[in-house]
Amino acid sequence: FLARSGLTYRLRISNVGIRTSLNFRIQDHALLLVETEGSYTVKKYYSSLDIHVGQSYSVLVRAKNLTHGHSFYIFVSSRFTKYELLGLGVVHYPDSRMPPSGPIPTRPAPFDFGFSINQARSIKWDLDVGAARMNPQGSYHYGAINVSRTLILENGLVVGSNNRIRYTVNGVSFLHPDTPLKLADRFEMFDELKIVVPSFPDAPQTAETMKLQRMGASVVDVKWRDFYHLVFQNPLPNVQTWHLDGYNFFVVGMGEGQWNEKAKSTYNMIDAVSRSTVQVYPRAWTAVLVMLDNRGMWNLRSQNGEKWYLGQELYLRVKGVGAEDPLTIPARDEAPIPGNAILCGRVMNHTNVWVPN
Numbered sequence: 237f238l239a240r241s242g243l244t245y246r247l248r249i250s251n252v253g254i255r256t257s258l259n260f261r262i263q264d265h266a267l268l269l270v271e272t273e274g275s276y277t278v279k280k281y282y283s284s285l286d287i288h289v290g291q292s293y294s295v296l297v298r299a300k301n302l303t304h305g306h307s308f309y310i311f312v313s314s315r316f317t318k319y320e321l322l323g324l325g326v327v328h329y330p331d332s333r334m335p336p337s338g339p340i341p342t343r344p345a346p347f348d349f350g351f352s353i354n355q356a357r358s359i360k361w362d363l364d365v366g367a368a369r370m371n372p373q374g375s376y377h378y379g380a381i382n383v384s385r386t387l388i389l390e391n392g393l394v395v396g397s398n399n400r401i402r403y404t405v406n407g408v409s410f411l412h413p414d415t416p417l418k419l420a421d422r423f424e425m426f427d428e429l430k431i432v433v434p435s436f437p438d439a440p441q442t443a444e445t446m447k448l449q450r451m452g453a454s455v456v457d458v459k460w461r462d463f464y465h466l467v468f469q470n471p472l473p474n475v476q477t478w479h480l481d482g483y484n485f486f487v488v489g490m491g492e493g494q495w496n497e498k499a500k501s502t503y504n505m506i507d508a509v510s511r512s513t514v515q516v517y518p519r520a521w522t523a524v525l526v527m528l529d530n531r532g533m534w535n536l537r538s539q540n541g542e543k544w545y546l547g548q549e550l551y552l553r554v555k556g557v558g559a560e561d562p563l564t565i566p567a568r569d570e571a572p573i574p575g576n577a578i579l580c581g582r583v584m585n586h587t588n589v590w591v592p593n
Contacts, residue, residue, distance in 0.1 A: 237310070237325060237326065237327050237328065238328050238329075238330075239299040239300075239327050239328070239329055240299060240329070240330065241299055241300060241301050241302075241303070241329060241330070241331075242299060242301055243298075243299045244296055244297070244298050244299070245296070245297045245299065246270075246294055246295070246296055246297075247267075247294070247295050247296075247297055248292065248293075248294050249285065249287060249292065249293050249294075249295065250287070250291070250292040250293075251287040251288060251289050251290060251291055251292075252290075253289055254289065254539075254540060254541030254542070255289065255540055255541065255542065256289070256314045256315070256316075256317060256321075257286060257287065257288045257289065257314070257315040257316055257352075257475055257477075257515070258286070258287050258288075258312050258313065258314060258315060259284050259285065259286050259287070259311075259312070259313050259314075259315050259343050259344065260284060260285050260287060260310075260311075260312050261283060261284035261285070261310075261311050261341040261342075261343060262297065262308060262309070262310050262311075262327060262341065263308040263309040263310075263311070263327075263336060263338070263340070263341045264300075264308055264338075264341075265297050265298075265300070265308065265327070266281045266282070266283065266297075266298075267281065267282045267283070267284070267285060267295040267296075267297060268280070268281050268295055268296040268297070268298075269281075269282055269285070269293060269294075269295050269359065270294050270295065270296055271293070271294035272291070272292065272293050272294070272359065272509060272511055273291070273292055273484065273510075273511040273512050273513060274484060274510075274511075274512075275361060275373065275484065275509055275510040275511060276361075276362045276365045276373060277359055277360060277361065277362055277509060278359075278360040278361070278362045278507070279362070280358065280359075282295075282355070283341070283342070284341065284342075284343055284344070285355070286315060286344075286351075286352045286355055286356075288475060288477045288513070288515040288539075289477040289513075289539040289540060290477050290479050290513040290539035291477070291511075291513050291515075299329070300329070303329045303331060303332060305331055305332060305333040305334050306329075306332060306334055306336065306337065306338075307326050307327060307328050307329070307332040307334065307335055307336045308326070308327040308336055309324065309325070309326065309327075309336045309340065309341060310324070310325030310326065310327060311323070311324060311325075311340065311341050311343070312324075312325075313343055314346075315344075315346065315352070315475075316346065316347055316349070316474070316475055317346065320346055349517050349518070352515075352517070353490060353517060353520075356487075356490060356515065357490065359509050360504075360507045360508070360509060361373055361374070361486075361507045361508060361509050361510055362374075362507075363506075363507055373510075374507070378486050378505070378508075378525055378527070379505030379506060381463045381525075381527070382463065383463055383464070383465045383525070384459070384462035384463050384464060385438070385458075385462060385464055385465070386438070386464075386465040386466075386467065387438050387439075387456065387464065387465070387466050387467070388406075388438065388439040388440060388467045388469060388495065389405050389406060389466060389467065389468050389469065389536075389550075390405070390406055390439075390440040390468075390469040390470075390471065391403065391404065391405060391468070391469070391470055391471075391472065391476055391516075391538065391543070391548055392404040392405075392406075392407065392440075392471070392472075393472065394409065401546060402451070402546050402547045403538070403542075403543040403546045403547045403548035404450075404547060404548065405454060405547075405548055405549070405550050406436070406437045406439065406440050406441060407437070407440065407441045407450055408433055408436065408437075408450050408451070408452055408454050408547075408550075409450065409451045409452075409546070409547030409548075410451075410452075410453060410454055410547045410548070410549045410550060411431060411451040411452055411453060411547070412453065413429045413431045413432065413453050413581075414429075414431075414581045414582065415429060415580065415581030415582045415583060416580070416581065417429075417432075417453065417455065417533055417551055417553075418532075418533045418573070419573070419577075419579065419580070419581065419583050420581075420582065420583065421533060421553065421562070422562050422573050422583075423583045423586050424560070424561070424562070425582055425583060428582060429453065429582075431452050431453050432452060432453045432455055433452040433453060433454050433455065436454045436455065436456050436550065440469065451547070453551075454549070454550035454551065455533075455550065455551045455552075455553050456550060456551070456552050456553065457553050457555070458528050458552050458553060458554045458555070459528075459554075459555070459556070459557060460528065460529065460531055460554055460555055460556040460557070460559070460569075461527065461528065461529045461556075462527075462528050463525065463526070463527050463528070464525070464526050464527075464528055465523065465524075465525055466485070466523070466524050466525075466526065467495045467521055467522070467523045468514070468516045468521060468522045468523075468524075469494060469495055469516070469521045470516040470517065470518060470519065470520055470521070471519060472518065472519075473518045473519070474518060475515055475516070475517055475518060476515065476516040476538060476540065476543075477513060477514070477515050477516070477538065477539040477540060478513070478514055478516065478522075478536065478537070478538060478539065479512060479513040479536075479537055479538075479539050480512055480526070480534065480535075480536045480552075481512075481534045481535045481536075482530045482532060482534040483512065483526055483527075483528070483530060483534065484510045484511055484512050484526075485510065485511070485512070485514070485524035485525060485526035486508040486509070486510050486524060486525045486526070487508050487509055487510075487511060487514050487522065487523075487524050488503040488504050488505065488508045488523050488524060488525055489502055489503045489504065489521075489522070489523040490516075490517070490520065490521070490522045490523075491520060491521055492517075492519065492520050492521075493519065493520065493521075494521065495521040495523065499521070499523065503523065508525075513539060528552065528554050530554060531554050531555060531556065531559075531565065531569050531570035532554055532570050533551050533552070533553050533554075534551065534552045534554065535549060535550075535551055536549065536550050536551070536552060537549035537550075556569070
């Protein structure tokens with residue numbers, strides 16, 4: 237990477253992997269964090285950043301005026317892994333005559349979860365900037381909105397027949413039906429999908445129930461514009477990362493052990509960062525608040541590729557009151573399925589006719 241003295245560069249750093257958290261740093265250069273996943277953050281300097289699977293950050297880096305002929309290392313290292321993996325880059329300047337030298341940029345210890353948790357808690361929403369909005373971000377007072385429903389979602393692991401591993405949410409491992417859920421919903425055939433879990437549990441089940449291999453298409457029915465409190469619990473020894481399609485949520489709290497009602501007293505109800513992907517540390521919990529004002533069928537899933545593929549996901553079906561008939565939903569509220577969409581499964585022989593309101 238060629239840098240020119242005196243200029244400021246914006247770097248967009250994304251973890252597009254499927255399993256491992258990363259730490260990013262540049263030798264002798266500070267990282268000024270300014271944005272994450274569409275939200276402007278309070279500007280703060282970091283010497284390194286932990287970036288979990290599926291997450292993205294924007295940082296500003298000021299190029300040096302005096303380099304004394306040196307180049308500088310860019311380091312990316314794996315986090316929370318038995319064997320540390322390294323990625324290496326180099327920042328050159330026009331007057332760089334020597335390769336990078338000197339101490340390698342310091343990084344947190346491989347299993348220093350405390351460093352990562354404290355860093356995550358330090359990232360705040362900038363209330364004074366407007367981003368792409370006419371009003372500043374802080375004009376939205378999420379802390380003053382009454383919660384409609386709380387879902388406590390615990391990831392798990394079960395071993396079934398032939399020692400096959402499946403991953404679960406509240407004891408249910410997701411299994412895709414023979415008809416895509418959105419198509420079944422569009423043609424009002426949802427109840428015919430016997431594989432759909434009839435009443436997905438709002439909280440983890442008993443220890444014995446959680447050990448059973450229960451499989452099905454997990455769908456949570458949500459009223460349009462309800463305000464949800466989601467708590468992600470992770471009893472396993474690895475970092476989990478969750479992503480919600482179609483929304484950003486406010487990351488109001490993180491803590492060790494199991495979540496309980498007393499944890500609400502620790503929530504950040506003023507300037508918690510708004511994002512769409514969040515980490516949950518081992519044997520810990522993360523709480524988020526989200527306004528479900530975007531109609532449709534939205535996937536909530538593990539960003540770990542293996543866990544997602546083997547069942548750690550569910551769907552939120554967001555509908556307005558009295559809006560069971562898709563033809564009554566205005567296009568401004570939910571884009572219709574295109575007229576040339578390929579139909580399959582139980583709706584293969586239906587005609588895809590949509591009349592705009």
